[in-house]
Amino acid sequence: DTAVSQTPKYLVTQMGNDKSIKCEQNLGHDTMYWYKQDSKKFLKIMFSYNNKELIINETVPNRFSPKSPDKAHLNLHINSLELGDSAVYFCASSKSQGEGEQFFGPGTRLTVL
Amino acid sequence: SQKIEQNSEALNIQEGKTATLTCNYTNYSPAYLQWYRQDPGRGPVFLLLIRENEKEKRKERLKVTFDTTLKQSLFHITASQPADSATYLCALARNTDKLIFGTGTRLQVFP
Numbered sequence: 001d002t003a004v005s006q007t008p009k010y011l012v013t014q015m016g017n018d019k020s021i022k023c024e025q026n027l028g029h030d031t032m033y034w035y036k037q038d039s040k041k042f043l044k045i046m047f048s049y050n051n052k053e054l055i056i057n058e059t060v061p062n063r064f065s066p067k068s069p070d071k072a073h074l075n076l077h078i079n080s081l082e083l084g085d086s087a088v089y090f091c092a093s094s095k096s097q098g099e100g101e102q103f104f105g106p107g108t109r110l111t112v113l
Numbered sequence: 114s115q116k117i118e119q120n121s122e123a124l125n126i127q128e129g130k131t132a133t134l135t136c137n138y139t140n141y142s143p144a145y146l147q148w149y150r151q152d153p154g155r156g157p158v159f160l161l162l163i164r165e166n167e168k169e170k171r172k173e174r175l176k177v178t179f180d181t182t183l184k185q186s187l188f189h190i191t192a193s194q195p196a197d198s199a200t201y202l203c204a205l206a207r208n209t210d211k212l213i214f215g216t217g218t219r220l221q222v223f224p
Contacts, residue, residue: 104156
């Protein structure tokens, strides 16, 4: 009964490719997030959606495009991958916007060669 | 811009002792502060939340303090165990605003 799941767990790809990471939560939460954790373990928010509506969009290159088909899913599509995109990407959810505790997925380790 | 600092060095302590981790912040007035635990290869797991009007919060062997004058939170694990070894992250937010994470402190508890 995984609360927040992500696929794939690992993603290895060449520079210039386009890839997607999928996220699903079965907690009935309204708000979902994408975070990036770099090699120094610094966790930084990228996007946040509340009930399928984009509410936070940090200064992320527009090669990154989130999509929320429904409030249980938040996918991340990345175009024209670059070396610097290599990181671990975490999806998370919370009951509502700003409602304290966030539940994180297991992460997707993206390696761009 | 906001800055959140945690002990960058790993904290090594002996089993049974109390581990104390520090989170300092500048240029920010958070409404609440959270602590998360992260094990290698896994996502962060929520531990405790403390609001700006609370001085202290406890949960089992965990205790968090929040001093908005010093702009500091202390996270204590009493009677530490090797299973407590992990990276601990503090995170701050202003109500509906985004969570801003610190860089984390790696705790190693030796038997």
